[in-house]
Structure formats: structure tokens, C-alpha cells
Amino acid sequence: MDNGSVDDGLISVDISRDFLVDSVTNMTDVPVPPDLLIQSSNGSAESEDESTKLTLAYETLYEIPKTIVERFSDHIRYLDISHNKITNLDPLVYFKQLTSLIADKNPITENCFLPPLPQLKLLWLNNCKVASLYPWVGKLKESCPNLQHLCLMGNPAAPSYLNGGTFYEYLQYRLFVVSQFPSLHHLDDRKVTEDQRSEAQRLYKRPFFERLVKPGPGGLSQLVHTSVTWNSVHNKVTSMLGREKRDNRNLLI
Template identity: 30%
Template structure:
């Protein structure tokens, strides 16, 4: 079972190194195997016994197998490729969730999923995602941006005791309760921004007309008067034929 692919007892195929699976004291780790989804073999062998699952440093884009780990209270998914489309099966036992360095951009969407499906979270970490506005994800963000993010997350998940790298303070919890709902940040996607620019350009093109903007009535004889000056510097003017040298 040291190769990259081997067969399980139920004839299902498993890709990866057998030595990558480490299970001890109800803790299962499967790290650095570049898989895009959780191998079914993990849930088949250990799912009912696992309380802590570490799947860091893979290429996960789906969490479909998580429903087969009903007793999870800790889930570590750092350094994967999870996006806003991820779904979490309902789990009232999960207390710790780490999603550092993934591709999560929409904080509001993530909060709704966590509120609905993981109601008893106590520890959450989102560092390294665009949804978490700090220096790790966006160099143009500052401490004030990050603090507003904390207030909003704590407003959505009031039971959190630890967010990212800091414990939640009493002052933060009070501020989040009072003003957290106003800290929501709407981040338009680059595709939406591009489409909006195209719409604006199209509207501007349609608005252009060489005619006056105001309508003119039949009895409105307004015109524009001015002086026009023409100067000819050549020698082939028709009028030059009638001018004699004595007239110059």
C-alpha cells in the first residue's frame, strides 16, 4: 500500500500515499496530498470515530464527504482552494473551524452558511482570504478595516470566543451587538465591475447626438450670429485676375 493508487477491500480505488493517513486518539490527518475532494476511504475507515480532522495543504474544492463525519468538533482546512461555493453539512458538535488561505471572497455568504449549519462554533479563522481584510490578503487594508470585519463576524456569530489570531474581548462583543450589522462590506466581483463599465459606455454612446438637447418649436427663430473671417494666402484666387499692378 505504498504506491500512489491502491484498492480497498470494497474494491473502491484510493489515490494517494497510504502513509499520509494518520489516525490517533480520534484525530485524523490527511495533509499535502493535492486532492480536490475528500477521499471516501477516509470516512469509510474512520468517519464514525473522528472528532478532529485536518485536511490542510491539499487542493480541496469540495467538502462533500463531511456529512460522513458526524462527530467532528474540530475541522482544519487551511491552504486549500475552497471558494464561496462550498457547503457545510449541519453539525452541532463542531466548535473549531480553520479556513486560512483559501479563496473565500464573500464574507456575507459564508456567515449565512455558518449560522445555519454550524451553530455552535467557538473558534473561527479566515486569515489569508479576501473575505478577511487584513495585510495577509489585501496590502491596501489597515487595522480599521480588519476591526470592522471582526465586528460584523461577531454580530453574525455571537458565540465565537476566538476569531483568527485573537480572543474575542468583552468590548468587541458589545460593539458588535450594537453596530456589527452596519459593518457589512459589499465587495463587487471583477466580472460585475467589468459588465457595469460596459453598460455605462453603451449608455454614453446611446446618449450622444449632434442635435441640440432641447426641442425647438416652429415659431422659434433663434439663431446664432457671429463673424467669419477668411484669409487667402495663395496666388490662384479668381479675384486676382481683375487686379492690375497699378491698383496695388
């Protein structure tokens, strides 16, 4: 990190020297459009006070330092912890004002749950290690019920062209996630359409989904006890949908 450079942008913390410099983090290898970050429920992210933004990207961190939590947690709204080795997200519970979290390229799995972050509107977890959507997405919904922008591209649990997933697998994944977040405007690199939201509710509304997890050989009761791959849920949904009449809807991605 060049301690002599000063530019407009995010507050960047040099962990090794424990003082602040102003710099712009070069976000590379993030397969999502930058305009998703600019948008927020409160207007443009660019208009926010720069003192509410903090980046810890590329610092080879295994956890969020206690000194950082003590110094910044009470006022930071935008936090970038991308490109580190963080798996424990518990310290985020102290960031009461957090509305945007960038955590790309960390070894975060489906066993890493976020603490309650009711103010969070934007969450990027691209290229992490999330391999199972259920019950992880349900836990994420409980922690962040007001998400408007969510990016999970590059995770094993998010089938797409990035990891060899088929279009149908991607569509099922997309509809499942959309069904869990009524306020979601963007998922991955695309807007959520009204047709997608309607179809998501039709497929994954509670009575239908309860049949997937009911006890006995007709359901997937093990889902409520253990994490499973998206493929297991996808196969069960496919089988059940084969016995139901499907509406013709415009679900083009």
C-alpha cells in the same frame, strides 16, 4: 511520506498505499498561534484519544476519498485536510462527531458551503479563496452554530495586514463575524473581547442590518441574492454610521 517513521501524533493516511502510519504533520505557513488548536470546550486537544484524530494534509486531494469516509467518519473528532485542492466539503456531513476541522490552503471559496456540523467548535480556513463574507458567513453560522474558534486569515474577505487591509477594514470585518457567532471565543489570532461583542451586537443587530438589505436605493437589497465583496458592505456601514452617534468603546485589537 516516510512510511518507516513512527512518532506520537495524528493518524496520517497514505492515500497511495491505503494503510495507516503514525506521524506528526508539519503545519507550515499557518499565520495563527498554535495555542488556538490546543484549546477546546472539552479541555486540551492533546488529551483526546489519538484514534479520534486524522490528517489528510499534503496529499494533493481534490476530494475526501470515499474509503476514508467509510472507515473513519463515525468516530473522528479532529480532521486535518489542509494543503490540498479540495473544494467539495459535502462528505463532511458523515463526520457526525467532528469538533475540529483544519482546512487551510485549499481553494475554498464563498460558494463552498459546509454541511451541518453542529458539534464543530474549531474551524481553520486560513489562506483559502473566500472573497465575500455575505451571505457566506450566514450560511456558515447555520452549518456550525457552535463555533468557538474561527480562523479566516489570508482570505480576500478577511482584511488584515496579511493582504493590505486597513485597521478600520479589519475592525469592521471582525465585528461583523463576531456578531454572527455568540459563542465565538477566538477570531483569527486574537480573543474576542466583551467590548467587541457588545459593539458587534450594536452595529449588526437585526433592525440595523435589515436597513442594509432593504429594497430600494437606500439599502443593499442585492446582498440577499448575490455574493458581494466585503468592501461593499463596509462602505454601506460607514455611510450609515456617519449619521448615527457612536459610543466610545475600548475596541483595541
